[in-house]
Amino acid sequence: MSQATKIVIGTVGVAAFLAIALLAVLAFG
Numbered sequence: 424m425s426q427a428t429k430i431v432i433g434t435v436g437v438a439a440f441l442a443i444a445l446l447a448v449l450a451f452g
Contacts, residue, residue, distance in 0.1 A: 424432075
């Protein structure tokens with residue numbers, strides 16, 4: 424994989440994790 428692909432995948436992964444964490448806080452907080 425190219426470096427750009429790794430950066431894109433990493434960014435999407437972090438964004439998805441933050442979105443799930445935010446939903447969890449809103450649901451259970």
